[in-house]
Structures are given as structure tokens and as C-alpha cells.
Amino acid sequence: MxxxxxxxxxxIDxxxxxxxxxxxxxxxxxxxxxxxEGTPQILGMIKKVSHLVKVEELA
Structure with a gap:
């Protein structure tokens, strides 16, 4: 994925x-x-900063 x-x-801040x-x-x-690549480690990092990023799943 x-x-x-x-x-x-x-x-900032x-x-x-x-x-x-x-x-x-x-x-x-x-x-x-x-x-x-959507590995468990990457998905965990995304979850920690989910309020700062927008995520789209490709393929």
C-alpha cells in the first residue's frame, strides 16, 4: 500500500x-x-502527527 x-x-510551536x-x-x-510505503512504522508516525497532515491512500 x-x-x-x-x-x-x-x-512551529x-x-x-x-x-x-x-x-x-x-x-x-x-x-x-x-x-x-504504508508500513506499520510509517502508519504509527502518521497517527502521531495526524492533526498536521492530510493522508491519501494510493493503490
């Missing part, structure tokens, strides 16, 4: 853990888009 992640809110999670997902700027 491929997942498309788009950052829709800023990481968030906890260090949330900022590092965004970077680990490959999202460094607002409206950045990244397509990643």
Missing part, C-alpha cells in the same frame, strides 16, 4: 517529538508531499 502524505499545518516525526516522514515545509 502506498500512502500520499501532505503537510497542511506548520510544525509543536513539541520536539512532533517536529522530528515530520522530518522522519520527509516533510520539511508546508504543503510538502511525500509518497511512502
Amino acid at each position: 502506498i500512502v500520499k502524505i501532505t503537510q497542511v499545518k506548520s510544525g 509543536r513539541s520536539l517529538r512532533q517536529k522530528k516525526t515530520l522530518v522522519a516522514l520527509g516533510l520539511r515545509k508546508m504543503h510538502a508531499v511525500k509518497e511512502v
Whole structure:
């Protein structure tokens, strides 16, 4: 399963853990888009910052 992640809110004024999670997902700027494999580890990271990102499932 491929997942498309788009950052829709800023990481500014968030906890260090949330900022590092965004970077680990490959999202460094607002409206950045990244397509990643939907492994359990990636889905867990997405869940932790779900209020900052928009997720779409591809294929």
C-alpha cells in the first residue's frame, strides 16, 4: 500500500517529538508531499502527527 502524505499545518510551536516525526516522514515545509510505503512504522508516525497532515491512500 502506498500512502500520499501532505503537510497542511506548520510544525512551529509543536513539541520536539512532533517536529522530528515530520522530518522522519520527509516533510520539511508546508504543503510538502511525500509518497511512502504504508508500513506499520510509517502508519504509527502518521497517527502521531495526524492533526498536521492530510493522508491519501494510493493503490
